[in-house]
Amino acid sequence: MIGKSKYLVITYDILLPVMICLGVVALLYFVLFSSFFAVTSIHCVLDLEPCEDPSLLSELDKLKGQNIFKIVGDQVTTHLTSLDFTIREATLSKELPGSISLSLQSVYPVVALQVSGDDPTWIIFDSSLRVIGARRIDPNVPSVVVQGPLTFIVGKVPTDANIISSLELAKRVSDELFAVKTITLIDADTIHLALDSGKIAIFTPKKDELVQLRALQTILTDATILEGVNTIDVRFARPVLR
Numbered sequence: 619m620i621g622k623s624k625y626l627v628i629t630y631d632i633l634l635p636v637m638i639c640l641g642v643v644a645l646l647y648f649v650l651f652s653s654f655f656a657v658t659s660i661h662c663v664l665d666l667e668p669c670e671d672p673s674l675l676s677e678l679d680k681l682k683g684q685n686i687f688k689i690v691g692d693q694v695t696t697h698l699t700s701l702d703f704t705i706r707e708a709t710l711s712k713e714l715p716g717s718i719s720l721s722l723q724s725v726y727p728v729v730a731l732q733v734s735g736d737d738p739t740w741i742i743f744d745s746s747l748r749v750i751g752a753r754r755i756d757p758n759v760p761s762v763v764v765q766g767p768l769t770f771i772v773g774k775v776p777t778d779a780n781i782i783s784s785l786e787l788a789k790r791v792s793d794e795l796f797a798v799k800t801i802t803l804i805d806a807d808t809i810h811l812a813l814d815s816g817k818i819a820i821f822t823p824k825k826d827e828l829v830q831l832r833a834l835q836t837i838l839t840d841a842t843i844l845e846g847v848n849t850i851d852v853r854f855a856r857p858v859l860r
Contacts, residue, residue, distance in 0.1 A: 655686050658716040664705075665724050665753060671772065674702065678720065686712055698722070704750045704772060724750050727757045729788045731781070732800060733766035741768065747775050747785055760792040763802040787823070794831045797838065808853075817844070820851040833857050 649655060660678050662669035669675060677698065681689060695708035698720075707723040727742035727750055742750045742757050749770045762784045776782055788801050791811065802810040811819040811834075821830050830852040837843055837850055837857060844859075851858040 649687060650685055655715050657682050657684050657686050657689065657718055660718045660720065662720040662722065664722040664751070665755070667754065669720075669722065671702075671751070674698070677701065681718060686714065686716055686718070689718070695720075702773075703748075704744075727759050729785050729792070730757050730759050730761040731768065731785070732761040732763045733768060734763055735766060739766070741770055743785060747782065748773055749776070760788040760798050761800045762788050763800050787827070790827060791831065794828070795835065813838075817847065818849045820849065820853060822853040825853065 660681060662675070662678060664671075664674075669678075681694070689710075689712070691710035691712075694710055698708050699705045704724050705722050706725045709721045711719045711721075713719065724742070725744055728745045729743050729747075730753075731741040731743075733739045733741065737754070740753045740755075740757050740761060742753055742759070744750055749772050751772055762781075764781070764784070770776060776785075784801070784803060787809070788798075791798055791801065795811075797813045797815065798811050799814050800812040802812070804810055807822050807824060809821040809823060811821060813819060819834050821827070833852045834850060834857075837852075837859070847859045849858075849860050851860070
């Protein structure tokens with residue numbers, strides 16, 4: 619008669635579940651705690667251009683070394699938009715094993731300064747004339763053409779009174795006339811407005827802007843008047859077309 623063994627006999631029915639549990643634990647540890655899934659690279663674009671703001675880049679650097687699965691995208695994007703008023707929208711995507719991509723959208727610009735030159739740059743502003751940032755792509759808002767270089771602080775209103783008055787002029791003109799592309803301050807008596815049609819309107823800051831705008835609007839609504847016209851000078855009681 620064979621007696622029962624006093625030693626534990628590990629059967630297949632016991633071994634398989636134990637091995638599965640150990641495998642799951644090992645996999646979870648590998649996924650959540652190993653350096654293989656640590657964030658090593660972060661790609662960031664703001665309005666289709668590489669992110670350059672040092673404070674933003676410093677904030678993103680804090681993500682490096684963290685486990686990619688432990689990073690909650692919504693928390694990161696909410697944190698970034700709360701830190702910087704110029705960021706309207708943020709989207710985060712992950713690429714295993716350790717890459718993160720961030721796509722940021724600025725708040726909508728209202729007006730811009732276009733720094734003339736071979737490689738034009740636009741300084742864009744929000745409705746309160748706070749600096750949103752610099753762009754190399756036309757922001758498609760009314761722009762005041764100025765000579766560079768210029769220095770501004772993101773989030774701050776310019777300190778130069780002439781710059782402020784020029785931007786306010788651009789806002790007023792664009793509110794009344796949507797066809798304006800750029801505004802150039804020629805001198806103390808002359809302002810050139812480049813229209814979307816390619817025509818140039820000439821204003822003077824020494825006369826009522828609204829009167830000049832109304833005269834320009836009247837002319838622009840009559841296609842027959844505009845035939846062969848490149849310049850519309852509304853500085854006078856009777857506008858000059860040439």
